[in-house]
Amino acid sequence: MTELWQALAQGVLIGSTYGLLALGMGLVYGVSGVVNFSHGDFISLGMFMCLALYSALSLDPYASAVITIPVMTAIGAVVYRFLIRPMVGHQFLMIVQLTLGLSLVLQNGILMVFGGQPARTPSMVESKLIILGEIVLRVPHLIAFAVSFGLAIGLYVMLRSTDFGRSIRAVHQNAHAAALMGIDVGRVQVLTFALGIGILALAAALLLPGTPIQPSQGLRYTVITLLVVVLGGMTNFVGIMLGGLVIGISEAFGTIYLSGPLGHLMPYIIFVAIMLFRPQGLTWSSQR
Amino acid sequence: MREEFYKTLMSPVWLGALVLTALLPFVLSSYYLHIVTLSLVYVALASSWNIVGGMAGQISMAHSLFIGIGAMLSSALLLKLGINMWLGMLISAVISGVLGAAIAWIDFRFQLGHLSFVLITLAFAEMGVIIVEGWDFLGGASGLMLPRDTGNFLAFQFGGGHGTFWVMLALAAVCIIVNLAILNTPLGYYLRTIRDNEKAAQAIGVNILRYKIAAMVISAVLASVVGTAYVRYLTFADPYLLISPVITIEIVLFATVGGLGRAFGPALGALLLVPLGEVLRGKLGGTLPGLHYFIYGVVVIAVILVTPRGLLPLFEAQWARWRARG
Numbered sequence: 001m002t003e004l005w006q007a008l009a010q011g012v013l014i015g016s017t018y019g020l021l022a023l024g025m026g027l028v029y030g031v032s033g034v035v036n037f038s039h040g041d042f043i044s045l046g047m048f049m050c051l052a053l054y055s056a057l058s059l060d061p062y063a064s065a066v067i068t069i070p071v072m073t074a075i076g077a078v079v080y081r082f083l084i085r086p087m088v089g090h091q092f093l094m095i096v097q098l099t100l101g102l103s104l105v106l107q108n109g110i111l112m113v114f115g116g117q118p119a120r121t122p123s124m125v126e127s128k129l130i131i132l133g134e135i136v137l138r139v140p141h142l143i144a145f146a147v148s149f150g151l152a153i154g155l156y157v158m159l160r161s162t163d164f165g166r167s168i169r170a171v172h173q174n175a176h177a178a179a180l181m182g183i184d185v186g187r188v189q190v191l192t193f194a195l196g197i198g199i200l201a202l203a204a205a206l207l208l209p210g211t212p213i214q215p216s217q218g219l220r221y222t223v224i225t226l227l228v229v230v231l232g233g234m235t236n237f238v239g240i241m242l243g244g245l246v247i248g249i250s251e252a253f254g255t256i257y258l259s260g261p262l263g264h265l266m267p268y269i270i271f272v273a274i275m276l277f278r279p280q281g282l283t284w285s286s287q288r
Numbered sequence: 289m290r291e292e293f294y295k296t297l298m299s300p301v302w303l304g305a306l307v308l309t310a311l312l313p314f315v316l317s318s319y320y321l322h323i324v325t326l327s328l329v330y331v332a333l334a335s336s337w338n339i340v341g342g343m344a345g346q347i348s349m350a351h352s353l354f355i356g357i358g359a360m361l362s363s364a365l366l367l368k369l370g371i372n373m374w375l376g377m378l379i380s381a382v383i384s385g386v387l388g389a390a391i392a393w394i395d396f397r398f399q400l401g402h403l404s405f406v407l408i409t410l411a412f413a414e415m416g417v418i419i420v421e422g423w424d425f426l427g428g429a430s431g432l433m434l435p436r437d438t439g440n441f442l443a444f445q446f447g448g449g450h451g452t453f454w455v456m457l458a459l460a461a462v463c464i465i466v467n468l469a470i471l472n473t474p475l476g477y478y479l480r481t482i483r484d485n486e487k488a489a490q491a492i493g494v495n496i497l498r499y500k501i502a503a504m505v506i507s508a509v510l511a512s513v514v515g516t517a518y519v520r521y522l523t524f525a526d527p528y529l530l531i532s533p534v535i536t537i538e539i540v541l542f543a544t545v546g547g548l549g550r551a552f553g554p555a556l557g558a559l560l561l562v563p564l565g566e567v568l569r570g571k572l573g574g575t576l577p578g579l580h581y582f583i584y585g586v587v588v589i590a591v592i593l594v595t596p597r598g599l600l601p602l603f604e605a606q607w608a609r610w611r612a613r614g
Binding site: 035037061073083084087091092094096097098100101102103104105106107108109111112115116137211215220223228230251260261264268270272275276 | 382398577585593
């Protein structure tokens with residue numbers, strides 16, 4: 001029984017960070033219809049920037065985020081403006097291929113700078129534990145969970161009640177009509193993409209403590225993110241956080257209860273099963 | 289089959305190129321012969337991917353799975369159960385074909401358009417990696433070592449450099465001819481209709497599921513067979529090379545750079561980029577690992593931004609201009 005609660009707790013904590021990774025992608029997809037296959041490599045980039053800051057200034061990853069978030073946001077704006085915007089309106093598949101190319105550039109750029117050896121970035125809270133009855137929780141996971149949900153709520157409120165949020169929703173619903181209402185659609189798309197990449201910098205810092213990193217990990221993060229976004233129904237924030245929890249929990253249960261490859265396959269099996277029976281994703285309303 | 293198929297097949301340019309390439313082993317040093325052989329492997333793989341990715345417009349990320357089954361399963365069957373590799377190649381090809389059909393069918397249940405196909409194939413590719421890495425029968429994380437190639441044709445051995453080169457040339461030619469044939473039969477028209485407008489294709493009565501499955505099965509079987517021949521050439525079944533989604537990404541990029549949906553486009557991309565990558569790796573691989581992939585990425589981004597239809601149309605336009613002048 002302890003095992004069950006342990007798996008559940010761990011799954012919820014990890015799953016919330018998967019939700020956070022996926023929020024940015026869902027936001028960008030909603031506004032510009034772009035699916036970014038270099039998403040995971042941007043997470044890698046954020047993590048390796050934290051590593052560089054640690055080796056140069058011995059900054060804790062959480063402190064590094066103050067620097068990496070604005071830098072990554074700026075990178076996101078540049079990437080959208082000069083690489084992705086020229087392709088919007090072309091075939092969807094062209095953007096897939098463009099971002100796959102970008103993924104190779106990022107992944108191997110990181111490899112060229114940092115080398116291929118797995119690295120770790122220490123943090124103050126790395127090995128701290130909290131024990132609740134028989135369940136052991138790692139403090140970095142708790143911090144990641146709290147920040148992820150805080151940020152999800154913050155984004156939700158931002159979309160509901162600020163002018164920028166309203167313009168994002170307007171572009172999402174109908175870009176032509178939004179343009180006629182005087183919204184600068186191009187600007188909204190650039191800012192959303194930049195925001196999406198900026199969130200990844202934060203997610204990278206949250207995931208980093210105690211996690212070994214290597215340049216080739218990006219694709220796996222991209223795949224997990226895509227699973228979560230699709231489970232969540234692409235643009236629905238509540239659905240995306242829920243999708244993150246489903247993937248996180250199935251991963252935790254898989255590794256605790258099933259040995260070997262079958263355990264690691266759990267998230268994918270659950271994903272394919274859900275999609276076979278609910279092709280529209282987890283959310284119940286048909287509203288998009 | 290349209291007349292153009294036979295015209296291209298019998299054209300002096302195509303036949304001449306084949307004969308000249310077939311003579312290369314007599315003039316090239318083993319280093320350059322290796323580069324050309326590797327290029328032919330990727331010509332065959334990119335061309336087989338083109339049937340699904342280029343013609344039907346379905347970016348399949350699952351091809352690492354088919355290549356991996358062809359390579360890892362046939363090796364495992366030989367080493368662990370003593371099954372002749374010709375038979376292993378057939379078994380792997382059948383499994384790849386069935387899996388391809390299953391993936392196409394599962395995709396049909398999704399309702400997310402093109403994105404779902406990329407996603408479900410990527411998920412299957414990831415599952416393939418996990419299974420191969422975790423299952424000792426398929427070599428696990430350490431891979432499988434094939435016996436030395438002594439040139440015994442009946443045991444799927446082609447006698448090292450020269451023999452393997454000709455096998456690869458034949459496979460690459462077969463893949464290109466299959467592309468040409470499909471483009472010139474109704475299947476090719478249906479696939480392009482599905483690519484350009486799936487809803488319209490459905491409205492005029494094209495059986496989308498049937499043709500998607502057909503494209504996926506043909507493509508998967510070809511990729512699987514090339515995978516078996518490739519692993520025989522490498523003699524080491526390396527899971528990190530053969531089942532990793534990176535191999536699919538490379539193929540997709542070669543096909544895109546050359547020109548999607550054309551019979552010779554993917555081949556052109558592979559013939560330009562593989563030698564470039566190999567030479568860079570040979571010259572700089574020791575000092576800067578990752579450089580050649582970095583450059584692949586930059587080339588792809590540049591080509592997509594400048595000429596989204598790939599390089600082949602540019603070459604064709606130049607060729608037409610040259611002929612008009614001459």
